[in-house]
Amino acid sequence: xxxxxxxxxxxxxxxxxSLDVKLDILQGEFVVLMGESGSGKTTLLRIxxxxxxxxxxxxxxxxxxxxVPTQHRGIGFVFQxxxxxxxxxxxxxxxxxxxxxxxxxELLELTELSGLSSRNVKSLSGGQKxxxxxxxxxxxxxxxxxxxxxxxxLDEKMQAILQREIAILHKTFGTTTIMVxxxxxxxxxxxxxxxxxxxxxxxxxxxxxxxxxxxxxxxYSLVD
Amino acid sequence: xxxxxxxxxxxLAGLTTLILFTxxxxxxxxxxxxxxxxxxxxxxxxxxPIVLPPSVLGFYILVxxxxxxxxxxxxxxxxxxxxxxxxxxLVVASCFYSLPFMVxxxxxxxxxxNKHMLEASYLAGKSKLQTIWHVALPNMKPALITxxxxxxxxxVGEFGVVLMVGGSIPNETKVASVAIYEMVEVMEYGxxxxxxxxxVAMSFVVLLLVYIFNHKQKKxxxx
Numbered sequence: 508x509x510x511x512x513x514x515x516x517x518x519x520x521x522x523x524x525s526l527d528v529k530l531d532i533l534q535g536e537f538v539v540l541m542g543e544s545g546s547g548k549t550t551l552l553r554i555x556x557x558x559x560x561x562x563x564x565x566x567x568x569x570x571x572x573x574x575v576p577t578q579h580r581g582i583g584f585v586f587q588x589x590x591x592x593x594x595x596x597x598x599x600x601x602x603x604x605x606x607x608x609x610x611x612x613e614l615l616e617l618t619e620l621s622g623l624s625s626r627n628v629k630s631l632s633g634g635q636k637x638x639x640x641x642x643x644x645x646x647x648x649x650x651x652x653x654x655x656x657x658x659x660x661l662d663e664k665m666q667a668i669l670q671r672e673i674a675i676l677h678k679t680f681g682t683t684t685i686m687v688x689x690x691x692x693x694x695x696x697x698x699x700x701x702x703x704x705x706x707x708x709x710x711x712x713x714x715x716x717x718x719x720x721x722x723x724x725x726x727y728s729l730v731d
Numbered sequence: 732x733x734x735x736x737x738x739x740x741x742x743l744a745g746l747t748t749l750i751l752f753t754x755x756x757x758x759x760x761x762x763x764x765x766x767x768x769x770x771x772x773x774x775x776x777x778x779x780p781i782v783l784p785p786s787v788l789g790f791y792i793l794v795x796x797x798x799x800x801x802x803x804x805x806x807x808x809x810x811x812x813x814x815x816x817x818x819x820x821l822v823v824a825s826c827f828y829s830l831p832f833m834v835x836x837x838x839x840x841x842x843x844x845n846k847h848m849l850e851a852s853y854l855a856g857k858s859k860l861q862t863i864w865h866v867a868l869p870n871m872k873p874a875l876i877t878x879x880x881x882x883x884x885x886x887v888g889e890f891g892v893v894l895m896v897g898g899s900i901p902n903e904t905k906v907a908s909v910a911i912y913e914m915v916e917v918m919e920y921g922x923x924x925x926x927x928x929x930x931v932a933m934s935f936v937v938l939l940l941v942y943i944f945n946h947k948q949k950k951x952x953x954x
Contacts, residue, residue, distance in 0.1 A: 558850055577853045584854045590847035594869035603865065604855040647856065 508534035508568055508683055509651060513554055515561035517547060517707060526550060526561070526707035535681045539694040539715075541729070542704035548687045551704075552653045555685070556582050567650060583644030583682070585654040589636040591628040597639050598624040604646035614642040617679065618672045634665030638672060645676060654686040658693055670696055691728050695719050703729060732925065735902055736910035743818070743906060744886035747825040751833040751882055754826075759834050760863060763841035778835070780828040785891025792824045792896050816898045821906075824896040825886050833882045840874025841867060873945040880941045884934055 509532040517524045526547040532538055540548045553559040557577035565572040572580060592600050597620060601611040615621045618638045623631065628639060637657055644652060657673070658666045670693050677684055677697070688694050694701055694715065701718035703711035711718050711729070720728060762770060780788055796803045796814035806812045814820040844867055852862040868875055890908040897904030899913060907926060914923040 556850075556854060558853075577850075578856045578858065580854075581856075582854055584851065586847045586851065588845070588847055590845060590851040592848060592851070592866055592870070594866070603852075603857075643851070643855075 508532060508536075510566045511555065511563070513551065513561050513563040513565065515550065515554065515559075517550060521545065524707045528704075528707075528709060530702065530709065530712070532683060532685070535683055537677055537684045537686070537697055537699045539698040539701050540685060540687045540704065541689065541691070541694060541701060541718075542710075544689075546704040547707040548704055549655050552584075552655055552685065552687060555651070556580065556584055556653055581647055581650050583647065583649035583652040585637070585640050585644045585652070585657045587656045587659060589633075589640045591636055591639060591643070593627075593629050596625050596627055597631070600628060600639055600643050601646050604643055605648075607646070610646060610648075611642070614645055614676075617675055618642055632665075634661050634669060637661060637665075637669055641669070641673065641676065645680060645682070648680070649682055652682045652684040654684070656687050656689065658688065658690060666690075666693065673697060691719050732922070736905050736907045736926075737929070739818075739902065739904075740887045740906040740908070743821055743825055744883045746822050747829055747886045748833075748879055748883045750822070751826055751829060752879065755830070755833040755837055755878075756863070759837035760841055760859075760867075762834070762838045778831050781831050785828070785889070786895065788828055789824070789892040789895030792827055792892065796820055796823060796896065815896060816900060816904060818897075818903055821893060821897040821904055824892050825889065828889060828892045829882050829886050832885045833878050836874045836878035836881065840871035840878075843874070844870055873948045876944055877941060880937055884937050888930070888934065 509530075511528060511530050511532075513526065513528045515526045517526050524545075524547070528547070528551055540551065542548055550559060554561045555565060557572065557575065557580050592603060595603060597615070598611060601614065602608065611624075612621070615624055618641065620635065620638055620642065623635065623639075628636060631639065637660070641654075641657065644654075654673075658669055661669060673686075674697055676682075686694075686697065698715045701711070701713065701715050702709055703718060718729065762774065793815060794800060798804055798807045798813070798815070803814050806814055812819055814823060848866060848870070849862055852866045853859075857865070887906075888908060890912065893904070893906055894909055894912070897906075897909075899905045899909050905913075907930060911923050911926045911930070914920075914926065
């Protein structure tokens with residue numbers, strides 16, 4: 508469904524680095540992208556969203572996205588810092604994307620946010636904001652959902668809640684999803700497939716059981 | 732008391748603010764988003780009216796708008812519009828000297844916005860214009876109010892450029908600041924006090940309202 512062959516020179520903290528990623532992702536697949544900070548994971552998501560330019564091509568269902576602007580890609584994106592529209596209420600944030608009140612209602616019910624729909628987003632907690640951000644990303648019924656470390660700014664309890672809600676939304680809508688995460692446990696809980704990047708290159712790519720191992724009773728780590 | 736100069740000052744300031752807002756909005760947005768090498772040059776040109784003596788600015792505007800220049804001659808020959816010693820000329824001159832007071836707060840406001848919030852709007856399928864109108868401007872109200880009010884107030888208070896480009900034609904170019912100057916020249920201090928006192932009071936009230944508004948916005952988290 509999604510085929511990418513991307514090349515870009517990055518200027519990171521360790522000097523120049525070449526991002527070279529060739530990856531094919533199946534329809535409905537949930538891929539977790541892991542790797543050290545600065546390995547190019549976020550840049551890869553931004554290139555897929557059309558927010559940064561790169562050489563190579565991204566094809567979706569056989570159609571090239573080379574000349575397709577961000578506005579026409581129909582992507583859902585969840586930012587680490589939520590990036591909600593602070594002048595709007597929860598419901599208005601969702602309806603700004605797509606004026607579909609029944610979908611907004613369904614999403615808010617699935618994420619147990621119905622009671623907050625008229626609240627201004629500035630008054631919400633971090634966890635609530637990220638759940639609104641997730642709902643907003645689903646409002647245009649995206650072909651592709653990209654999430655840049657959606658759990659990292661949250662406490663453990665809220666991480667567990669959001670993780671469950673991400674799984675519910677993925678099951679309900681079957682959206683092809685790429686999520687950047689540092690946390691192997693949430694990667695194991697959500698992923699069909701785990702891709703590990705280092706210095707702009709893919710160094711591991713396989714099912715969660717191939718890439719992750721149980722390191723303690725409750726936590727996971729990358730297979731050596 | 733003749734309050735025509737005050738009304739003329741407000742008419743000039745209102746028109747200048749409206750025109751500058753329309754022209755400066757896309758320019759300030761571009762400045763806030765671009766990495767172009769020409770950005771510092773354009774920023775420096777925009778800021779010139781802040782540091783130049785009004786007489787220097789007024790002199791060059793007078794030269795450019797004069798019917799003997801290419802620009803002034805073009806407008807007079809083709810459209811029959813006289814750009815010096817006329818109200819139209821005052822509006823054009825005001826747009827030059829008040830330019831930084833509109834552009835700089837807008838640019839700062841755009842630059843202070845969360846870049847991801849603007850990107851979220853693009854991802855939602857919205858154009859740049861829709862993003863500016865529905866997302867950027869409502870989230871930078873203090874900068875927006877500052878730009879509009881300070882541009883208006885600065886235009887009301889301008890003296891040097893106005894005198895050089897417009898002179899002092901009653902009901903045409905004789906604005907409040909010029910009227911006060913003439914009253915002092917003929918030693919009508921009583922009238923000058925009333926005009927000046929009104930200017931001080933109005934300027935203070937306007938600035939006070941801006942600061943109260945911005946303080947309230949900061950308190951509720953819109954900065």
